Amino acid sequence: MRICVVSYHSSPLEPIGVGYSGGMNVCTSNLYTRLSPSCTVDIFTYGTHARVMLNDSATIHYIDKKNPVHFAEEIMQHHTLQQYDVIHTHYWLSGIIGLYLKKVSKIPWIHTFHTIERFKTIKKNEVRVEIEEEIMRSCDVILSPTIREKYLLTKHAPQAQVIAIPHGVDTTRFTARVDGSSNLLYVGRIDPLKGLEVLIDAVHMLNGNVRLDVVGGPSHKQGTLASIKSYARDVRISFAGPVNHNELTGYYERAAMVILPSYYESFGLVALEAMASARPVIGFEDTGLSETVGNRAGILVKRNTRALARAIAFLINNKTARHNLGNRGCRAVQKYDWSRIARVYLKTYEEIAKN
Template structure:
């Protein structure tokens, strides 16, 4: 089985937390280094190098950011190597999938990672139209949550969708440490991640705390400057980008992890918090509903005072924090990568066979 994976938007080799890299980067590198043991995997992405390996999987860099020319180069590889299936990730890669599947008549799977119409009024209309075409013409969509899959099916009743959640490396994240009153935020410092909501909520927190912020700065420097300015009167540390393999130190040193994103299709940070036995505070209109639920954290409406109350409650109630952490670790173990890889193999084999 020879699989072509297209990730135009984000390289699986890019340091997590910088540029456009984040949960999708972690997902790609972890999934395909494992899937590469069972099938031949080539991952196409933008870059100046020739090839690199992620385990047995091969990353092929195409030194051209022009989407049309990138597509032509990928097509040339397809003509030579005769892939059995193409799997595109993110909407820009989906544009490439639309063309390749039509020209080569090859089975095509797509994973959105972020669905634009679910963002509501902040959604990009042009991107929504492209994603609608992807939904219409792809052979299969893989969604990380039932909530996302159901939303797509309400929009397109005939869409073929299967839910396969993202995985977590349970060896990298261990249950350890109480964290005292250390709060943790992990994510790009970008508006969609909602760090402004958290910073604005701090003025209502009554308990003593330290907030550690891990993540690189997005293109919106003005947003970062505003966050930095508004956080000066609190005990806040801007740690910057941390290699993914070292994140567990910060989870272990925290008493809770806060995910205030305006949109999360899945919420990998929430899952990593759970496997580290740390309670999660997040919003109740995101993908955290399915991973965290009400027994591994506190999910709230988007309101600064409500967020502050949740933080204070967990600071004050150590036993409740511990109970949520134990529940989270137990729930997170079902997301171990061996389970996720098996499901991907099954769907790949099924689509190729049919």
């Protein structure tokens, strides 16, 4: 099987936790290194680098074309489109390229949104909303990481075929750790959508009894980081900046719990990493965490700063609860191992190509 993958705005090899790089990069790099060796995968992304072999069967091709149409034309100029069994685009910007490729080929087009603008609870980019709805109408199959998102997608795009396949976690890298401290851990970009200010407010309510470690860099301008540091001046907080994904395990080991205060979280890869590390997760109910974490691996609360602070305080003062939630999460997360998820993806690719 030959698979054409478009990850226009970010390479699978991009450093995690800075700019627009995040969970999607973790997904694409882990998925396409674990598909069967019988697959040939060409991954097209924006950039000026020479092509890179992700492994023996997956190659990253960099295309120096910012215009999506020119990007698509470059793919067709150097690669025979008809050689592919499926096209899989990731994120809405790649979906624009998918719209063009769909017009010139009959190859089944699969799309994963990763985040969907219409479902966000903060101010929306209406142009993006319109483009995403066109993608929903035009692609052959949408892959969704959660049943919750699948329901929302079928509600807004009833004509679309939506298949739910969760993202995964590397359970050989992230493993159960001894509960070593009372530190709180936030892993993610410093971005308004991620709700770090809400977490800082909650920590402030705890009267300085805890330390918050923040791992990740700003999404856009450095001013975002300066603003957050100023906002958190009365809180015991450390900023590690972007950290190599291989080095994250040490941060999970030093944490008592992991907190995801996002306004919008389609899935929550960080939650899986925390669960695999036997760390309880705290987050909000109205997100994708309701499926991955639920009430078995952490505490999900209504979107309320005081409720968040109460959940943090409860786990700080209850090591037994931390231990029990962490162990339950570690057992539950095994079904999300990337090797298993990759087999589900491969079977899905084969069925879509056949049908």
